[in-house]
Amino acid sequence: MLKRLKKLSVQATHRPRGDRAFRLSSMGVAVVLCSMLGACAVAPGMRMMVSGGKTAQRAPQGAGAGTDAAGTPPTTQVADATPATPEVAITELSVDVVRRMQEERVEKQQEQVKLLSPAPQPYTVGAGDVLQIVVWDHPEIAAAMGSTQSQQSTRPGDPTSGFVVDQAGDVTFPYAGTLHVAGMRTEEVQKHLSAALGKYFVKPQVTVRMASYRAHEVYVDGEVRNPGVVAVNDVPLSLYEAVARAGGFSDTADQSDLVLVRDGVTHRVDLTRMLASGTSPSRLYLKPGDLLRVVARDENDVYVMGEVNKPISAIPRRTGRITLADAIAQAGSVNSSTADAAQMFVIRGSLSGTPQVFHLDGRSPVAMLVAKEFDLQPKDVVYVDGNGLVRFNRVLTLLIPAINAGLTAGLVAK
Known part of the structure; x- marks a missing residue:
C-alpha cells in the first residue's frame, strides 16, 4: 500500500497544472496516511492508562x-x-x-461485634404495656379490671385484660391511686404497689406480671418474608431471633449486608463472615427502637x-x-x-x-x-x-475505508 501511495505521489508531480482533481485526491491520500500514522499512538476504545x-x-x-x-x-x-x-x-x-x-x-468485624453486643438489659415497663395485678385475699379489687378479664379480645389490636400503662407512663390502681411505673421492672412495680396498698391493708400480698408486651419494638425491613414490627419481651431479642420472627431471609436477601440503625448511627453487619470466623450472630442483641434492614443482592x-x-x-x-x-x-x-x-x-x-x-x-x-x-x-x-495488537487492528479498521476511498478517487481522476 505504501508503494502504491508513493507511486501516486510521484505521478502527481508530473501531471499538468490543470489536473486539479487528481492533485486534490493525492493530497487527500497523503493527509489520510499521516492521520493513520498518528492514530496508532491514540488507538480508539476504552483502556486503563x-x-x-x-x-x-x-x-x-x-x-x-x-x-x-x-x-x-x-x-x-x-x-x-x-x-x-x-x-x-x-x-x-x-x-x-x-x-x-x-x-x-476480621479485626474490624471483631470490633463491631464488641460494639453491638452489650449485655442484654431486663425488660422495663413502658407506655402501652398491660399489667396483670392480683391482690390476694381481696377479690373485690379484681373487679377493677372489668368484665373482660375472662374474655378473649375480639380484635388483634385490642389490649389484653389488665391495667394499661398510659402514655405518661402511669398506671391507676384502686386504693393505690396513680403510680408512675415507666422504666421500672415488674418486681419494682410490685414493691411500690405493696407500699401504697399497705396504708389500707395489713401486709398485702401483691403479684404483678406482664399481660401484654406492647411498649418496646424493633423494626425488620427489607428482604425478609414477613417485614414489619417485632415486639420485644422479657427474653433478650438477638439479631438472629428478630430475622426468624420476620419469617427468615427471602431468596433475594444478601446475608452479608444487614443494615442496623441504632441511636441514629448506621452499622453494616456481615453475617456470612461472622459465621465463617466462628462468631455466633446470637451474641448481637437488639435494643428497643432498632431498625434492621436486610439488603437485596441485586443492590x-x-x-x-x-x-x-x-x-x-x-x-x-x-x-x-x-x-x-x-x-x-x-x-x-x-x-x-x-x-x-x-x-x-x-x-x-x-x-x-x-x-x-x-x-x-x-x-x-x-x-x-x-x-x-x-x-x-x-x-x-x-x-x-x-492487548496492543487489537487496538492497532481497530485503528486500521477505522482508517482503511477512508484510504480506499482516497485511492479510488485518485484512480478515477487519473
Whole structure:
C-alpha cells in the first residue's frame, strides 16, 4: 500500500497544472496516511492508562519483604490523572496483599461485634404495656379490671385484660391511686404497689406480671418474608431471633449486608463472615427502637466490563460473597482473542471517598488463586484491558475505508 501511495505521489508531480482533481485526491491520500500514522499512538476504545516510577508506600511485611535485591522499595503504577480525576496509586494484588486484607476485615468485624453486643438489659415497663395485678385475699379489687378479664379480645389490636400503662407512663390502681411505673421492672412495680396498698391493708400480698408486651419494638425491613414490627419481651431479642420472627431471609436477601440503625448511627453487619470466623450472630442483641434492614443482592452488584465475553452486572451469591473470579466467570470469562490477561483492574470507591485501584497480572497460575480469594465490594468495577495488537487492528479498521476511498478517487481522476 505504501508503494502504491508513493507511486501516486510521484505521478502527481508530473501531471499538468490543470489536473486539479487528481492533485486534490493525492493530497487527500497523503493527509489520510499521516492521520493513520498518528492514530496508532491514540488507538480508539476504552483502556486503563497507567504510568510507573513511583515508590510504593506500603510497609514491609517481614524481613526482606517490600524491597528488591538492592534493598530499594518496590515501584508501583499509578492511574494517570486527568483534569477531572486525581492521580491514584495502583495496588498490585498478591497472596500477601489478599491475606492482609482478610485479616484487617476480621479485626474490624471483631470490633463491631464488641460494639453491638452489650449485655442484654431486663425488660422495663413502658407506655402501652398491660399489667396483670392480683391482690390476694381481696377479690373485690379484681373487679377493677372489668368484665373482660375472662374474655378473649375480639380484635388483634385490642389490649389484653389488665391495667394499661398510659402514655405518661402511669398506671391507676384502686386504693393505690396513680403510680408512675415507666422504666421500672415488674418486681419494682410490685414493691411500690405493696407500699401504697399497705396504708389500707395489713401486709398485702401483691403479684404483678406482664399481660401484654406492647411498649418496646424493633423494626425488620427489607428482604425478609414477613417485614414489619417485632415486639420485644422479657427474653433478650438477638439479631438472629428478630430475622426468624420476620419469617427468615427471602431468596433475594444478601446475608452479608444487614443494615442496623441504632441511636441514629448506621452499622453494616456481615453475617456470612461472622459465621465463617466462628462468631455466633446470637451474641448481637437488639435494643428497643432498632431498625434492621436486610439488603437485596441485586443492590450490591459489581460491574464487569472491558475485554470479556459478556459485560455484565454480576450478582453476589446467596451468602453475599462475590470474588473477582466469580465476577469474571459470570461475564463469560475474558475474551481470549482480545483481552490482555496481564491488565486486569478493580476500581473501588466513590466520589465522597478516596478511590482505590487494584491490578492483577493474570498470566501466572497463582493469579487465579488470588482472584478466587479476593473479595469484591458492592459497586466495584472490574475492567479487563485489551492487548496492543487489537487496538492497532481497530485503528486500521477505522482508517482503511477512508484510504480506499482516497485511492479510488485518485484512480478515477487519473
